Amino acid sequence: MEEKKIVLSGMRPTGPLHIGHLFGALKNWKKLQDEGNNCFYMIADWHALSTEYRCPENIRKNVEEIAIDLLVSGLDPEKSTIFIQSLVPEHVELHLIFSMFVPIPWLERNPVYKEQIKELKEKELNTYGFLGYPVLQAADILIYKANYVPIGVDQLPHLELTREIARRFNYLYRNIFPIPEPLLTETPKIPGIDGRKMSKSYNNCIFIGEEPDSIRNKIKNMFTDPKRIYRKDPGHPDTCPVFVYQQIFNTQSADEIKNSCLNAKIGCTDCKKIVAEKLVEFLQPFYKKRKEIENNRKDLWEILTEGSKKARQMAKKTLDEVKEAIRMDYGEKD
Numbered sequence: 001m002e003e004k005k006i007v008l009s010g011m012r013p014t015g016p017l018h019i020g021h022l023f024g025a026l027k028n029w030k031k032l033q034d035e036g037n038n039c040f041y042m043i044a045d046w047h048a049l050s051t052e053y054r055c056p057e058n059i060r061k062n063v064e065e066i067a068i069d070l071l072v073s074g075l076d077p078e079k080s081t082i083f084i085q086s087l088v089p090e091h092v093e094l095h096l097i098f099s100m101f102v103p104i105p106w107l108e109r110n111p112v113y114k115e116q117i118k119e120l121k122e123k124e125l126n127t128y129g130f131l132g133y134p135v136l137q138a139a140d141i142l143i144y145k146a147n148y149v150p151i152g153v154d155q156l157p158h159l160e161l162t163r164e165i166a167r168r169f170n171y172l173y174r175n176i177f178p179i180p181e182p183l184l185t186e187t188p189k190i191p192g193i194d195g196r197k198m199s200k201s202y203n204n205c206i207f208i209g210e211e212p213d214s215i216r217n218k219i220k221n222m223f224t225d226p227k228r229i230y231r232k233d234p235g236h237p238d239t240c241p242v243f244v245y246q247q248i249f250n251t252q253s254a255d256e257i258k259n260s261c262l263n264a265k266i267g268c269t270d271c272k273k274i275v276a277e278k279l280v281e282f283l284q285p286f287y288k289k290r291k292e293i294e295n296n297r298k299d300l301w302e303i304l305t306e307g308s309k310k311a312r313q314m315a316k317k318t319l320d321e322v323k324e325a326i327r328m329d330y331g332e333k334d
Contacts, residue, residue: 007032007183008146010042010085013062014052017069018205019283020190020198023248026073028150028185029080039080040144040311043067043304046085046092046136050129051120064297067304069208072289077303085140087308090315094139097322098165099132101172106164107131112157120201138162142169142177143315150183174325176318188248191241195223209290212280219245219276224268225261235261235268242271249278 009029011017017026033039043066048059063084070082085091107113113133117125141149141162149159159182166177191197192204199205206218225240227233237243237258246254257274260266293300323329 004036004038005147006144007037007039007148007150008042008141008144009150010044010140011066012044012048013059013066014048015062015200016065016207016209018198018207022073022208023190024152024187025150030074032150033075033080041070041075041080041082042085042140043083044085044140047133050133051123051125064300067300068290068293071293072208072286077307081307081310082303083307083311084304088312088315090143090312090319091136091139094143094319094322095136097326098135098139101168102135102165106161107134110134110157110161112154134158134161135165138165141180142166143318145178145318146180147178148183149180150185153184156182176321176325190248191244193218193222195241206279208283208286210283211287215280215283216276219272219279222272228268231267232264234264237261242268242275245275245279249282250274
């Protein structure tokens with residue numbers, strides 16, 4: 001019988017998840033879970049602290065928000081281990097051990113680090129914690145001896161650093177860590193309501209558990225085809241953010257909508273009304289399930305606590321191996 005593959009991925013608790021997360025990650029996480037893999041899905045609160053250290057009071061609330069969205073999206077605590085990073089202190093200890101032999105230039109050359117420093121100018125990120133973010137991420141992955149990490153293309157540099165750290169540890173001490181492989185999947189790129197990448201920092205998101213009237217209002221104000229000035233003008237659906245939504249949430253009628261737009265038989269206002277109702281219909285089951293879970297937070301925390309205990313059992317076993325390999329397992333043997 002083929003041994004189950006170990007999969008690890010996580011989300012930073014910076015607020016509720018949006019439909020970009022649903023199509024970009026969560027659907028794939030559910031698929032990996034349902035295929036029978038040994039999946040560990042982490043709420044990465046230590047990582048959130050690396051950028052939100054000035055206002056950490058929101059992190060706990062956001063942990064709950066993300067946990068609810070994970071369950072709403074179909075993750076099953078009977079099939080997957082859903083846990084909170086900070087409830088497994090072995091992550092931090094392994095991060096410290098790795099930091100002893102990771103060269104600083106490995107971190108400074110990371111393109112993701114450079115990009116985020118530029119993008120998040122309003123935050124003071126010239127900190128040790130933010131520079132060492134990928135080392136903690138390596139500990140997150142390697143402490144479960146993950147075989148696969150489902151990620152987006154933009155996260156490949158971080159995973160490659162994890163692979164380098166695993167190789168360096170195995171070379172210096174003992175061959176403990178498998179070299180994790182990325183799992184890249186083709187996912188639709190869902191623009192935000194302003195046409196840019198959907199991001200909470202841009203305030204342009206439609207959230208998984210959003211109320212129907214709020215969805216309708218956001219779609220009503222969504223950017224459309226900038227080249228179409230008047231209703232009588234032919235549209236350009238291939239460059240219109242609203243048409244991306246038609247293709248995803250109104251697949252049966254998308255071709256018809258496209259032809260109508262190209263021939264000026266439908267206006268942007270009517271097109272957005274159609275999209276809004278299709279999106280409301282699509283998200284209605286998520287919205288209802290979210291309300292149910294929100295009213296039973298005791299059970300939610302039981303899931304997170306039990307998941308964290310299960311994760312910690314495996315993490316401790318790996319850390320014991322690491323300590324033995326670096327000859328720092330004092331008093332841990334009879």
